[in-house]
Each structure stands twice: as structure tokens, then as C-alpha cells.
Amino acid sequence: MLDDPGLYGPRRPLPLRAWPVAGESTGSFVNRLAHANCLSLADFLDRVGQGEASVDPLRVEKYPQCTEMYVNETGLRYLSVLADRSLGLLQQDLPSLGAEWLLAGGEGEAAEWKWPWKPLAGHLVRHCPPCGDDLDVGEPVWLMSPDSWQVCARHGYWSDDSRGRGPDFVQLAELPETMTAHRVRQELAALWGPAGEELFADAFQVAVYWWTRMPDTVCWVQRAWTAGLGAREMRAAPLVIYPEAAQLAGAMLDFERVGQRDAAGRARWLAGVEQLMVRWGVDVAEGRQALLVWLGRHRTGVPAPSRPADRCQLMLASGHDRIASRTGSVSERSCLTWQLGMAAADM
Numbered sequence: 001m002l003d004d005p006g007l008y009g010p011r012r013p014l015p016l017r018a019w020p021v022a023g024e025s026t027g028s029f030v031n032r033l034a035h036a037n038c039l040s041l042a043d044f045l046d047r048v049g050q051g052e053a054s055v056d057p058l059r060v061e062k063y064p065q066c067t068e069m070y071v072n073e074t075g076l077r078y079l080s081v082l083a084d085r086s087l088g089l090l091q092q093d094l095p096s097l098g099a100e101w102l103l104a105g106g107e108g109e110a111a112e113w114k115w116p117w118k119p120l121a122g123h124l125v126r127h128c129p130p131c132g133d134d135l136d137v138g139e140p141v142w143l144m145s146p147d148s149w150q151v152c153a154r155h156g157y158w159s160d161d162s163r164g165r166g167p168d169f170v171q172l173a174e175l176p177e178t179m180t181a182h183r184v185r186q187e188l189a190a191l192w193g194p195a196g197e198e199l200f201a202d203a204f205q206v207a208v209y210w211w212t213r214m215p216d217t218v219c220w221v222q223r224a225w226t227a228g229l230g231a232r233e234m235r236a237a238p239l240v241i242y243p244e245a246a247q248l249a250g251a252m253l254d255f256e257r258v259g260q261r262d263a264a265g266r267a268r269w270l271a272g273v274e275q276l277m278v279r280w281g282v283d284v285a286e287g288r289q290a291l292l293v294w295l296g297r298h299r300t301g302v303p304a305p306s307r308p309a310d311r312c313q314l315m316l317a318s319g320h321d322r323i324a325s326r327t328g329s330v331s332e333r334s335c336l337t338w339q340l341g342m343a344a345a346d347m
Contacts, residue, residue, distance in 0.1 A: 024094055049071065127159070156171060188253065205330070206287075218281050294336060
């Protein structure tokens with residue numbers, strides 16, 4: 001039995017169902033639920049509670065692709081009844097309905113919803129179209145993603161939060177090195193747990209530093225053009241640097257596992273990575289500084305156990321752990337705190 005919506009809430013579900021997609025934005029889901037029942041989004045919102053929307057109904061219909069919807073506890077109960085889905089299942093599938101994102105106001109408060117100018121956390125990224133076809137969702141789905149981009153390993157699609165500027169999706173069939181890099185990232189996470197994910201994040205942040213200073217690096221320009229993007233477009237950066245980031249993450253893993261962190265050990269590792277940079281066409285003199293910052297934050301640590309069963313016990317350096325988060329975006333999970341889009345001088 002679904003949770004009681006209270007005295008003034010909806011008493012029964014809408015006639016037709018729309019099932020949430022795992023990781024979907026709340027706004028995307030309610031938009032699909034409304035349309036499944038031949039309602040405009042504005043009409044549907046009147047059933048969820050009080051809120052302030054544009055007087056232009058066409059603008060309201062564009063909300064799900066622009067920002068995220070948030071509700072209070074009472075609004076969540078209303079939504080549960082309308083969707084014919086328990087609170088727990090809704091919160092499991094729709095991350096922005098988690099307790100930490102509910103609007104202020106406890107039990108007994110009037111139902112309320114908001115569409116802030118920007119999502120409170122994460123990015124709205126289009127769901128892979130073939131995945132949507134497999135689920136028979138019928139219209140575009142928007143996911144709440146920690147990063148501004150996602151890869152569908154099953155169908156080879158790259159999507160991001162850019163809308164109306166160039167291709168909505170990039171099919172990676174002509175960029176096999178990017179698909180390989182994504183599999184390497186997944187393997188790092190599977191074998192080494194949070195440490196593997198954080199080492200990829202560190203490597204990605206180093207590559208962001210390089211791209212910011214050297215966007216005309218030949219391999220990155222060629223990938224951007226293959227994807228139908230401009231070489232200096234910021235949205236192209238994650239896509240084009242992915243292969244080098246994955247290979248660098250492997251080198252960082254080697255450094256952590258060997259555990260030789262004295263000056264000689266760091267120098268040997270740096271020399272090896274500089275050889276990789278030459279192979280990639282990345283200017284060594286320009287790009288070395290980011291590696292030195294990383295080495296400075298990984299000066300001390302615990303060598304990894306050698307037995308496969310203990311792989312996930314790899315402990316990273318204390319300098320890394322003081323800065324990096326175990327959750328969130330790539331930049332948040334790294335000990336290198338600069339952001340894609342920063343000016344080079346600010347990094």
C-alpha cells in the first residue's frame with residue numbers, strides 16, 4: 001500500500017503508468033508521466049503541490065531538459081500516489097528525491113515543488129536513445145549525472161549536458177580508443193574499488209590541465225573532428241582526453257602498487273610518464289607541472305597487497321585522502337582541485 005498523501009492530496013494514481021529509469025531526473029520522470037496521461041506538465045504540477053512556474057506553458061515544457069525539479073516531503077507523497085509507486089522505489093530510482101534533496105518542511109506541511117535556475121547537484125545528461133527504445137519509454141529521458149557527460153558501454157553512445165549546440169550524441173564506433181578507455185575505467189573500479197575510481201579521477205584531472213593549455217594537441221583535435229565537434233569546444237574535452245586519462249590512470253596505479261615514493265622512485269615514474277606524453281604528442285615541459293602536483297600529494301602511502309582477493313584494499317596517500325571525496329564528480333573524487341573551464345592561470 002502506498003503512503004497516505006494526507007487530507008488534501010490525490011487519492012488514486014493516474015490512469016496510465018510511466019516507470020522511472022534508474023538515475024533519471026525527477027523533472028524528466030514527471031514530464032513523461034504527465035504526457036502518458038495526456039496532461040501538460042503545467043497541469044500535472046498542479047496535482048503535485050504549490051510551486052512557481054513560467055506563465056508561458058511552452059517554456060514549462062522545456063524545464064526537464066534545462067534544470068531539475070525538487071519537492072518537499074508532502075510533495076513526494078503526492079507524487080508517490082500519482083505514479084502508483086512507493087516512496088522507497090521512487091527515491092531509489094530518482095536521485096533528486098533523496099532525503100538530502102527534499103525541500104524544507106516536515107510532515108503536515110503543504111505540498112511544494114521548485115524548479116531552481118540550476119540543479120542543486122549534478123548535471124542533466126540525455127539517456128542513451130537505444131537504451132530508451134529497449135525500455136519503451138517513448139520520449140527523451142534526462143539523467144542526473146555527477147559529471148556533465150556519460151558513456152553507454154552497451155551501445156557505444158557518448159552524451160553530455162549540451163543542448164542545441166552540435167550533435168546531441170556521439171556514436172563511438174569511430175572512436176574505439178574512447179570506448180577502450182571507458183572499459184579501462186570500469187575495470188579499475190571493479191578491481192580496486194574507490195581507489196581505482198579516484199586514480200582515474202586524478203588522471204582525468206591531469207589531462208584536463210593538459211587540454212586547457214594544449215587543446216591543439218593533434219590526437220585531441222582529430223578526435224574532436226571525428227565526433228563532429230570543434231577542437232576548442234569545452235564539451236569536447238572529456239571525450240577527447242579520455243584515452244590518455246585511462247592510460248595515465250594505469251601508470252598511477254603502478255606507482256601506488258610499487259610503493260617506491262622516495263625521490264628516486266618519483267623521478268623514475270615521472271620519466272616513464274614523460275615518455276608516454278611524447279608518444280601522445282603532449283608537450284612535456286608544458287604538462288609536467290600537473291604531474292609534480294600529483295606526486296606531491298602522493299608522497300606517502302601503503303603498498304597494495306599482492307593477492308587478488310585483497311585488491312580493493314589499496315590505500316592511497318594521505319595527501320590524496322585529505323582532499324578527494326569518495327562520491328561526486330570526477331573533479332570532486334580527485335586530489336587535484338582545478339575545474340574544466342578554468343583559465344590556465346587559475347589552475
